[in-house]
Every structure is written in structure tokens, then in C-alpha cells.
Amino acid sequence: MADAQDPRPTPPEQPDDSECCRSGCDPCIFDLYQQELEEYRLKLKEWEARQAG
Template sequence: MSTSATPTPSDPRPQPPAEPAPEDCCRSGCMPCVFDLYSEALERYEQALAGWLARHLDAHST
């Protein structure tokens, strides 16, 4: 995905969370599982990225 949005020091582009490796799960039914935590972090990242893109694309279209 290419975009004309550019990060600024005061508003850097959000970075995706690190995906856990399969061996990071202990398979003992932990609540929350590392994959649950990753899923939640990924949702927060996607929301933050959408907001960041909207801010930066809007700034370039004016």
C-alpha cells in the first residue's frame, strides 16, 4: 500500500505490534493468551493507523 502521507517527528506513523511466534504460546489455556493480546494490539494499531492516515492525507489535500 503506497500513500503520500509522511510521518512527522511530532506525529510518527504507528507501528504494528510484533506477532508472537507459535512457540510463544504455552498451550495451557492461559487467559489471556499471547495471541489474544496480539489480536487486541492489532485492533488498536489498525485504529491508530486509520486515524494517522486520515490526519496526514487530509493535510496533503488542502
């Protein structure tokens, strides 16, 4: 069970296709989402290790 002092990380919200302006922004909203998703996965892995220990 998750500890209130160490809550499970929450995944980033995936942007809707309509949120992209299609003008070639750098970074694109989907690039930022991928970065956030990678950070979330790392934090989740660390959290799971703490919960198992």
C-alpha cells in the same frame, strides 16, 4: 511524508508459535496480540486521516 511530531504507528510484533504455553491461558498471548493489532489498525487509520488532512 510523516511528521516527526506525529510518527506513523508501528504494528505489534506477532508472537511466535513457540511463545504459547498451550495451557489455556486467559488471555492467551495470541488474544493479546489480536487486541494490540486492532488498536494498531485504529491508530493507523486515524494517523492516515491526519496525514491526508
